[in-house]
Amino acid sequence: MVDAAAKIYSKPKIDFSALQWDVDGKTVFEVMIEPSQHRPHYAQTDDGSWVAFIRKNDENILANGVLLKSWKLEKNRSGIYFQYDEPRKILIDYLNNSGTITLSKFSRIAIISRLQAENILAELLTLKCIEAHFGENPVVYSLNMDFDMNGLK
Secondary structure (H helix, E strand, O other): HHHHHHHOOOOOOOOOOEEEEOOOOOEEEEEEEOOOOOOOOOOOOOOOOOOEEEOOEEEEEEEEEEHHHHHHHHHHHOOOOOOOOHHHHHHHHHHHHOOOOOHHHHHHHOOOOEEEEHHHHHHHHOOOOOEEEEEEEEOEEEOOOOOOOOHOO
């Protein structure tokens, strides 16, 4: 049954392994899913639409537009090129001073469209300059402290 659901209600198909346990007279299925190189994986919802999720601890969280764009950029074989322009400088300065930012806040303080802000966050997320923190609503972004920002100044 789980195998059929993985084939019918996900694309691309999600590979997994499963174990069956008997606990106090009840059957429990343990399903293990390894990280995939073919992300994003989409699941079909009750209304027939397809959405992508990420897993955080024991929760499935809806992947946002920034993350979907970042996954797409990861697959781009021609690489990522961007100019360290004023919106990016505003973002890095803000994160250095305030720690975290939302997509909406970035769009407002940089005076750019939501789409532009989403694209910039996706680029920097793909390059591992910033990190996304899911589970908070809305998603917040922070500098990746392991990344050397000196090359961006």
